[in-house]
Amino acid sequence: MIETLNLTKRFGTKIAVNKLNLDIRKGELFGFLGPNAAGKTTTIKLLTGLLKPTEGLVKIFGYDIQKDYIKVKSRLSYIPDTPYLYEKLTAREFLRFVSEIYLIDGKDIEKKIDGFLEFFDLKEHGDILIEEYSHGMRQKVVIIAALIHDPDIIIVDEPMVGLDPKTTKLVKDIFKKSSKNGKTIFMSTHTLSLAEEICDRICIIDKGNLIAIGTLEELRKRSGIDGRLEEIFLKLT
Amino acid sequence: MKINAFLKLWLNVARNSIAMLKKQSLLKICFILLCSLLFLAVEFLICYVAFSFMRGIPEVGSIIVERLMYLFYFVLFLMLIFSNAIITYSTVYISKDTELLFSYPLRSGAVFRYKFIESNMLSSWAFMVILVPFMVSFGMANHADKALYIFMFLYFIPFLIIAGSIGSALTMLLVKLLPQKKLRTVIFLISLFVALVIYKSIKRVRLEESGQTIEIFMLNQMLPNIHMSHSPFLPSYWMAEGILKASLKEFKDAFYYFLLLLSTALFFTEALVNIAEKFYLISWQELHSQAREKIFCLGRGIIERIRPLFKIFGMDSRGLIIKDMKLFWREPMQWTQFVIFFGMLGVYFVNIRHFSYNMLQPFWKNICAFLNLSAILLTLGSLSTRFIFPQISMEGNKFWIIGLSPLGLRKILYEKFLASFIVSFFITESLLIMSNKMLGISGLLEACFIWVVFIMNMALIGLSMGLGAAFPDFKSENPAKVVSGFGGTLTLIASIGFILITVAATMFPFQLFLKGHIATYMDLKKAAMFSMGIVSLIGIGLCIFPLLYGEKKLSAMEF
Numbered sequence: 001m002i003e004t005l006n007l008t009k010r011f012g013t014k015i016a017v018n019k020l021n022l023d024i025r026k027g028e029l030f031g032f033l034g035p036n037a038a039g040k041t042t043t044i045k046l047l048t049g050l051l052k053p054t055e056g057l058v059k060i061f062g063y064d065i066q067k068d069y070i071k072v073k074s075r076l077s078y079i080p081d082t083p084y085l086y087e088k089l090t091a092r093e094f095l096r097f098v099s100e101i102y103l104i105d106g107k108d109i110e111k112k113i114d115g116f117l118e119f120f121d122l123k124e125h126g127d128i129l130i131e132e133y134s135h136g137m138r139q140k141v142v143i144i145a146a147l148i149h150d151p152d153i154i155i156v157d158e159p160m161v162g163l164d165p166k167t168t169k170l171v172k173d174i175f176k177k178s179s180k181n182g183k184t185i186f187m188s189t190h191t192l193s194l195a196e197e198i199c200d201r202i203c204i205i206d207k208g209n210l211i212a213i214g215t216l217e218e219l220r221k222r223s224g225i226d227g228r229l230e231e232i233f234l235k236l237t
Numbered sequence: 238m239k240i241n242a243f244l245k246l247w248l249n250v251a252r253n254s255i256a257m258l259k260k261q262s263l264l265k266i267c268f269i270l271l272c273s274l275l276f277l278a279v280e281f282l283i284c285y286v287a288f289s290f291m292r293g294i295p296e297v298g299s300i301i302v303e304r305l306m307y308l309f310y311f312v313l314f315l316m317l318i319f320s321n322a323i324i325t326y327s328t329v330y331i332s333k334d335t336e337l338l339f340s341y342p343l344r345s346g347a348v349f350r351y352k353f354i355e356s357n358m359l360s361s362w363a364f365m366v367i368l369v370p371f372m373v374s375f376g377m378a379n380h381a382d383k384a385l386y387i388f389m390f391l392y393f394i395p396f397l398i399i400a401g402s403i404g405s406a407l408t409m410l411l412v413k414l415l416p417q418k419k420l421r422t423v424i425f426l427i428s429l430f431v432a433l434v435i436y437k438s439i440k441r442v443r444l445e446e447s448g449q450t451i452e453i454f455m456l457n458q459m460l461p462n463i464h465m466s467h468s469p470f471l472p473s474y475w476m477a478e479g480i481l482k483a484s485l486k487e488f489k490d491a492f493y494y495f496l497l498l499l500s501t502a503l504f505f506t507e508a509l510v511n512i513a514e515k516f517y518l519i520s521w522q523e524l525h526s527q528a529r530e531k532i533f534c535l536g537r538g539i540i541e542r543i544r545p546l547f548k549i550f551g552m553d554s555r556g557l558i559i560k561d562m563k564l565f566w567r568e569p570m571q572w573t574q575f576v577i578f579f580g581m582l583g584v585y586f587v588n589i590r591h592f593s594y595n596m597l598q599p600f601w602k603n604i605c606a607f608l609n610l611s612a613i614l615l616t617l618g619s620l621s622t623r624f625i626f627p628q629i630s631m632e633g634n635k636f637w638i639i640g641l642s643p644l645g646l647r648k649i650l651y652e653k654f655l656a657s658f659i660v661s662f663f664i665t666e667s668l669l670i671m672s673n674k675m676l677g678i679s680g681l682l683e684a685c686f687i688w689v690v691f692i693m694n695m696a697l698i699g700l701s702m703g704l705g706a707a708f709p710d711f712k713s714e715n716p717a718k719v720v721s722g723f724g725g726t727l728t729l730i731a732s733i734g735f736i737l738i739t740v741a742a743t744m745f746p747f748q749l750f751l752k753g754h755i756a757t758y759m760d761l762k763k764a765a766m767f768s769m770g771i772v773s774l775i776g777i778g779l780c781i782f783p784l785l786y787g788e789k790k791l792s793a794m795e796f
Contacts, residue, residue, distance in 0.1 A: 011526060049342055052522040069518075074342035084333040087712060088250040088257075097249075100242035101341045129253060131712065 001153060001184045002047065006056035009042050009208075016042040018208040019056070023067065023188060024201075027181040029202065031199030032188040035237050040188040041081065044157050047186065048078045071229045074102065077146035081157040083138065087131035087182040091122060091141045094130060095148060102149035116144040135162035143171060154178065154189045160194060172198055196229040206237045243351045249383065261723075269723055272730045279737070281370035288378030302379075304666040309371075310464035313364065313474035314341055320360040321404025327476035327715050329405065329517075330524055332411060339518065349513035359717060365393065381484040388483040391495050392476050395502035399472045402505035406512065413520040437623035457606070472498060535769060540566060554652045556570055561628075579616065579664055583671070599751055602678075607744050609672045609685055614693055614740065617665050618732035625657050626703035626728050627716035629791070631707040646791050654702045654784065662694045685765055689743055692776035697732050703783025704728045707790040742768045 002024040009017040012130050017039045022066055024030045034040050045051040047058055049065040049072070058065045060072045061210060086094055092113055099109045117123040120140045131140065139162045147155060154175075160168050189195055195202055196216060203213040212222050223232045258266065291301045329335070331354040338348045376385045468474055479494030540562050547555040629650070669690050673683050710725025719725060746764035749755045755764055 009526070050336060050339055050522070052519065052528055071343045073340070078340040080336070080340075083339045084252065086246070086334065088253045089246070090253070093245075093249045097246050098341070099345065100245070108271055129257070132287075224359065 001028075001061065002030075002186060003059040004043075004047070005059070006058065007053055007058060008044070008055040009039075009046055009051060011056045015208050017046065017205075018209075019054075020205070020210055022203065022210075022213075026178055026184055027182045029175060029185045029198055029200045030187065031195035031202040031207070032186060032203060033190075033192065033195060033233060034188075034205040034211075037207075037236075038205050040205065041157055042208075043205070044078075044155055047155055047224060048076070049073065053125070074149075075150040075152045077149070079142055079146045079153045079154065079156040079159055081161065083139055083142040085130045085141060088129060090129055090145075091117065091133075091137075092126045094141060095145060098145045099148055104149055112123060112148060113144075116148065116232055120144060120170065123131045129175070136164055136167065139163055140167060143174075151183070153186070154188075155185045157188055158183065159187060160189070160191055192229045192233055202229070204233060204236055211236050238483075260265060265723065269726060272727065276730045276733065277366070277370050280367065280732075281374050285370050288375055292378055295403050302375075303481060306481060307474065310473035310477040311471065313368075314396075314471065314476075317361060317364060317397065317400035318404040318407070320364075321357060321371055321401045322408045322744065323404075324360040324717055325353070325356045325405040325408040326412070327717065328352055328359060328622035329408070329722050330521060331714075333714065335521060339521070344514060346510045346514035349517045353401065353405055353509070354515075356405065357397065359721070360401065360404070361397045363721075365397070369394070375480070375482065379484050382486050383484045384486075384488060385480070388488075388491050388495065389480060392479055393779070394549055394669040395495075395498040396472055396476050398502040399498065399505055402502070405507055409512065409516060409520060413516055413525050418661040419525045424621055457463070470585055472501060550655075554648065556617045557652050558656050561653065564631075579620075579668065583668060592780050602676075603724065603744070603751060605749055606673075606676055606682060607740060608688075609676065610669070610689065610743070611736070611740050613668055613672070614692065614697075614736045615733070617690075617693060618736050619659060619699040619729070620696055621657075621661065622725060622729045622732055623716070625653075625698055625722055626705040626725050627710075627719040628657075629651055629706045629787075630711060630713060630719045631716060632711075647788055650702065650706055650784065650788055650791065657702065658694055658698050661698060662691065665694060681762060681765055685743055685769060688769055689739060689772060692773050693736070693739060696735060696776035696779040699780025700731055700735075700783045703780075703785070703787035704731075706787030707783070709791075709794075735775065738775065739772050742772050 002022065004022045006017070007017055007020040020043065032040055032043065033086045042051065046053055047060070047065070049058075051119045052066060061075065063072050065072050068234075086097075089097065091158070095116070096109065100114070101105075104112075111232050112124075114123070117126045122137065122140055122144075124134070125137060130141065133141070139159075143159070146156075159171055159175075163171065172194070175187070179185055179200070187199070188193070199216075201213065201215055202219060204211045204219075212219055213223065219229070219232050219236075220226055223235050225231050225235055288302065292298045294301065329349065330562070332352070335348065335352065338351070372389045373386070375381075376389075415723075466473065466477075475494045475497050479491045479498070482488075482494065540559060544555070544559055547558050550558060575778035666687065669686055673679070673686065678686075704724045704727060708722065708727075710719045710722055710724075713719045743765075745760055746755060746768055750761045751766070755761050
């Protein structure tokens with residue numbers, strides 16, 4: 001589903017991502033970890049086509065994201081770490097806007113939006129301007145916007161920042177359920193317990209280089225630590 | 238469907254913004270509306286009197302109006318291109334919603350079209366508002382047919398689109414070709430080049446060489462005959478020519494110029510969207526891929542080197558001044574506006590020496606000198622609104638850093654005021670002295686002008702800083718958007734109003750003296766001092782009260 005071939009990104013002389021080779025399968029919940037400035041967000045922006053690789057290639061559904069970005073993006077969702085939302089729109093208006101961008105049929109959309117707003121405890125705030133929202137509420141809107149067109153791939157950068165425990169649980173369940181239903185989830189996070197709990201495979205990068213990749217068991221073997229992901233992470237980075 | 242989505246987005250944003258307006262105080266809305274109407278009425282009145290006066294001048298009246306129209310639309314065209322180029326950079330490239338839009342399955346051209354319309358509207362609305370009274374007064378002073386107004390309206394839209402397309406294309410080209418570090422140098426060089434071209438294109442002829450009558454010769458000296466403004470290949474020429482034809486009821490020709498503008502606008506838009514389809518996303522990606530390296534290898538730049546000069550302000554204030562200077566310097570799209578406006582004034586003043594000022598009648602000499610003073614003050618007024626007003630707002634969500642510091646809000650406000658005052662005082666007084674020297678004015682008039690510019694710097698910067706603190710917009714990332722709000726509009730209106738009052742008050746005794754209503758030089762001196770007293774009183778009030786009001790409002794704010 002997601003394939004990177006020698007993916008490299010340089011900012012001037014600084015190498016942010018260095019010859020990264022990944023192959024993420026359909027239905028996989030993939031955790032992407034690394035310390036600050038490891039190149040996680042840059043990798044995500046390369047995967048979503050927001051940045052152009054200096055070298056290498058990103059293939060999603062077999063398409064080159066740089067060339068066939070419309071085909072790829074119509075089946076993909078991106079949840080950024082610091083999302084932008086139109087402040088002068090209500091959540092409902094914003095979600096309608098996103099639905100139209102994804103060409104979702106107008107008849108079903110109101111029902112779908114209502115369902116999501118209710119699910120995320122936002123129904124009574126749905127007609128309030130986004131500028132009035134707290135950080136967590138905004139994050140919920142972004143998550144709904146990412147789910148509304150039923151994407152095959154969800155790429156997430158720090159999904160749980162600002163969410164209350166109840167919503168965190170909801171999002172975790174959504175990711176697990178989506179993964180079971182054949183959706184691929186690429187998740188970058190600093191919350192190691194989350195990655196440990198829900199990810200099928202985990203990749204650790206540092207200074208743009210891939211340090212380790214595999215299931216939790218494989219990472220344990222590789223690091224020689226039979227403990228929590230936190231200990232493995234600290235040893236490897 | 239996607240076009241519909243953007244259309245609905247605009248409509249929703251507009252509707253919600255209007256709904257939010259309803260929550261504001263009715264008094265505030267009425268006040269701003271009234272001020273705006275008053276401003277437009279005063280502009281209309283001044284333009285109407287000026288057009289009627291020019292029309293009435295024997296022999297050269299119609300030539301003056303014609304020359305003025307070519308020149309006006311030429312300058313307007315350049316300013317629109319410039320304004321669009323700058324706003325395109327912040328709206329099309331830097332704005333945060335571009336990342337959101339590019340994460341959706343939208344073609345590069347579609348995102349650009351949406352951002353271009355936004356940028357074009359943002360850059361042009363103020364020009365449109367100012368243009369309406371100017372054009373209506375032209376029509377009324379010329380007793381023109383009602384069809385002229387229809388033509389003017391028809392001309393405006395394609396004219397704005399053409400200027401916007403050129404400005405946006407220029408920015409896209411610069412961003413595509415140059416890394417950000419070089420962009421600063423290139424923008425500076427282009428500005429210098431444009432100023433030089435304008436300077437060089439101003440015709441300089443001696444009376445004896447010209448073979449013209451003294452009236453035509455003096456007219457040429459006063460209204461610079463810029464060759465380019467008469468080029469038939471320029472949209473500004475089509476606009477001016479079309480309006481002049483329509484005012485003469487030559488509607489067939491006027492329609493021809495409309496078609497010329499319309500077809501060019503359509504061609505430019507189509508071409509721009511096609512270029513954007515290929516290059517916008519790539520150039521956007523490149524801009525966001527630029528080197529993240531140390532700005533200065535040795536950790537020292539020009540600003541760091543002059544740090545010791547600010548010792549007198551104390552360590553805490555010095556830190557704030559250095560921070561503001563660095564932020565300003567590292568944002569080329571900000572300071573180039575500043576450089577270009579004052580730079581163009583500088584070029585114009587340098588050119589004054591060719592105007593044979595000494596040959597003018599005393600009445601016209603006075604007019605010339607006061608026009609120069611007005612040009613400096615209006616530039617100061619618009620730039621203080623543009624740069625000083627958004628300063629507090631631009632601190633945005635970082636305000637807690639300095640807001641919680643031991644500096645205190647009061648000190649922050651007054652430090653920003655003082656730093657801005659010193660910079661603008663130095664620039665405007667230098668320009669004024671240069672203009673005075675070139676025109677050869679001295680003595681009482683020069684002393685008055687120097688005093689007026691001092692007071693105006695204090696008043697306009699105090700006003701902008703004070704109202705900027707009273708009406709901040711911490712959510713906006715674009716200073717141009719901050720200025721277009723209630724506080725910014727109020728500041729601009731109040732600034733222009735005060736400039737008009739000041740120029741009129743300063744001019745009044747000198748004109749009375751020329752007409753013989755003030756008999757002796759001593760009386761003139763007394764009258765001038767009285768005028769300066771009034772200007773100073775209003776100026777000091779306009780500086781202190783908004784600053785105190787801003788300080789009070791800022792202290793009461795919750796972050």
